[in-house]
Amino acid sequence: MPIKVNLASSDPLSTPADVVVVGVPEGASTGEGVLARLAEALGESVKSQVKRDDFTGKKDQSIEFATRGALKPGRVLLLGMGSGRLTDVDCRLLAAKGARFANGVRAESVAVAVPPGIERAERAAAEGLVLGAYRFTRYLTGDRVPKFGLARGTVVIEGKVSKAARDAVSLGQQVGEAICLARDLINEPPNEVYPESLARVAAGVGKQHGLKVTVLDRAALLKRGMKLIMAVGQGSAREPRLVHMVYSPAGKAKGKLAFVGKGLTFDSGGLCIKPAQGMEEMKGDMGGAANVIALMAAVAALKPNVEVHGIIGAAENMPDGAAYRPGDIFGSFDGRTVEIINTDAEGRLVLADCLAYARALKPDLIVDNATLTGACVVALGPTVSGFFTNREELAERMRSAAKAAGESMWQLPLVDELREGLKSDWADIKHTADRWGGTITAALFLREFVGDVPWIHVDIAGPSTASKPYGVFSKGGTGHGVLTYLRLIEGFSG
Numbered sequence: 001m002p003i004k005v006n007l008a009s010s011d012p013l014s015t016p017a018d019v020v021v022v023g024v025p026e027g028a029s030t031g032e033g034v035l036a037r038l039a040e041a042l043g044e045s046v047k048s049q050v051k052r053d054d055f056t057g058k059k060d061q062s063i064e065f066a067t068r069g070a071l072k073p074g075r076v077l078l079l080g081m082g083s084g085r086l087t088d089v090d091c092r093l094l095a096a097k098g099a100r101f102a103n104g105v106r107a108e109s110v111a112v113a114v115p116p117g118i119e120r121a122e123r124a125a126a127e128g129l130v131l132g133a134y135r136f137t138r139y140l141t142g143d144r145v146p147k148f149g150l151a152r153g154t155v156v157i158e159g160k161v162s163k164a165a166r167d168a169v170s171l172g173q174q175v176g177e178a179i180c181l182a183r184d185l186i187n188e189p190p191n192e193v194y195p196e197s198l199a200r201v202a203a204g205v206g207k208q209h210g211l212k213v214t215v216l217d218r219a220a221l222l223k224r225g226m227k228l229i230m231a232v233g234q235g236s237a238r239e240p241r242l243v244h245m246v247y248s249p250a251g252k253a254k255g256k257l258a259f260v261g262k263g264l265t266f267d268s269g270g271l272c273i274k275p276a277q278g279m280e281e282m283k284g285d286m287g288g289a290a291n292v293i294a295l296m297a298a299v300a301a302l303k304p305n306v307e308v309h310g311i312i313g314a315a316e317n318m319p320d321g322a323a324y325r326p327g328d329i330f331g332s333f334d335g336r337t338v339e340i341i342n343t344d345a346e347g348r349l350v351l352a353d354c355l356a357y358a359r360a361l362k363p364d365l366i367v368d369n370a371t372l373t374g375a376c377v378v379a380l381g382p383t384v385s386g387f388f389t390n391r392e393e394l395a396e397r398m399r400s401a402a403k404a405a406g407e408s409m410w411q412l413p414l415v416d417e418l419r420e421g422l423k424s425d426w427a428d429i430k431h432t433a434d435r436w437g438g439t440i441t442a443a444l445f446l447r448e449f450v451g452d453v454p455w456i457h458v459d460i461a462g463p464s465t466a467s468k469p470y471g472v473f474s475k476g477g478t479g480h481g482v483l484t485y486l487r488l489i490e491g492f493s494g
Contacts, residue, residue, distance in 0.1 A: 005154070006153070016109075018109045019074065019077055020075070026058050028055070028057035046065065058080045058082060062079050064078075091114055092125065095129045108152065109153070110154070112155060114156065122157065122169050126153075127175050129155070133153065134183060175301060183477035183479050184477070186478075195240050195265055196241060211300060218240065220242075232315045232349050234322050235270060235324065241312075242353075243311070246307070247307065257365050258308075258361055259292050259311070259366075259367050262288040262369075263312045263350070264315060265283070266282055267317045269317065270343030288464075292310040293312070306492050324343060338429055339430045345442070353449075358453075368455075376439040382466070384409065398488065421434050432445075443457050
């Protein structure tokens with residue numbers, strides 16, 4: 001069960017919880033603030049521990065005290081906040097780190113003291129508690145099942161508890177749980193998550209949150225001429241699906257936004273098969289689709305006054321006798337023909353049909369996100385997503401949204417000179433070019449299918465999964481990108 005988050009106005013050191021988390025600004029000393037109060041309650045050992053650990057509140061510093069019954073909290077964790085101006089990003093990170101620590105010491109309850117005067121702090125802290133408490137334990141049995149788990153989280157504030165603050169904490173919990181859904185889907189094994197079952201999850205989210213959900217099966221895809229999605233999935237016993245989720249505001253919509261996710265529930269590489277080492281990680285090649293499902297759940301909780309469409313192309317790329325081949329040529333929903341060069345570059349084919357489908361909705365913006373290229377990880381590392389756009393004014397909106405969300409994203413250029421590499425002698429376009437600039441040529445290929453619609457492409461290949469926890473992100477699936485997309489939607493909503 002996910003952690004249940006509530007709100008309280010109290011003194012952090014008088015809050016009954018297994019762990020209480022307090023942020024400490026840089027320059028802290030044992031003669032003032034929370035350190036002084038701890039020294040008064042726990043004795044001289046506090047000063048000696050602070051001196052031994054050289055704790056001064058610098059960013060990323062931490063120090064822990066067991067209270068042994070001298071205070072209501074069982075443990076107090078102090079986290080250094082640094083010297084800069086604090087934002088809701090810092091509150092989310094403070095809470096996530098605290099919840100992760102509490103999990104590690106087998107705590108059942110955790111409270112985080114929110115620094116005063118920060119806008120959106122209550123919501124961010126609730127998000128952080130849910131994200132930091134996350135663990136994927138579904139397939140553990142016997143002695144591997146965790147004996148303890150975080151059940152309760154408290155956001156502690158100064159002053160009176162208002163309805164707005166309670167609503168913010170409730171929204172933060174719902175957003176956090178939506179992102180954890182994305183993590184669950186990425187972490188699930190591919191024998192459990194495949195195109196049809198992924199579509200069922202999306203339909204279930206729609207039913208739970210009052211969203212309209214349409215699922216296109218094989219017959220419907222063929223009828224619409226979505227031959228690129230069909231080509232990718234034709235080597236698998238699991239047939240492809242396209243999922244269309246719709247959130248409509250109660251009043252007049254201020255705009256229409258479409259978010260597209262790549263849903264390769266497993267990518268063997270097809271006939272251009274991948275090396276065995278690391279192939280098990282390809283269960284996460286549907287991170288973009290998982291993000292879209294999570295985003296739509298979060299949007300339903302947020303209730304912005306814009307219409308939001310979530311579109312998922314789900315397929316499994318397998319190498320049997322019916323698999324598509326290098327040299328094949330297929331039509332597309334867009335109408336143009338595509339020559340296949342490398343069957344392991346399948347994600348852009350699925351996205352191409354989905355982008356053309358999204359374009360037909362006449363949205364004000366299309367955002368696609370996909371675990372698309374290893375080249376993006378080479379360029380930016382495993383914790384940064386790369387993004388491209390066909391409108392320079394959108395680049396600034398995207399940068400601002402990512403910064404406000406605390407997610408690392410970096411703009412990459414659409415270098416038109418590289419478009420030459422996508423020219424085909426036999427079809428309208430090839431789907432891959434030369435090795436160099438592979439992330440860029442993938443984006444250039446996708447651009448062919450959005451027409452004149454404002455568009456952002458986000459390559460989340462690096463941070464969609466993590467080899468170890470960091471920041472607010474968990475080991476395994478992370479849901480990286482969802483918070484940024486929410487900020488982008490809120491910007492359009494005004």
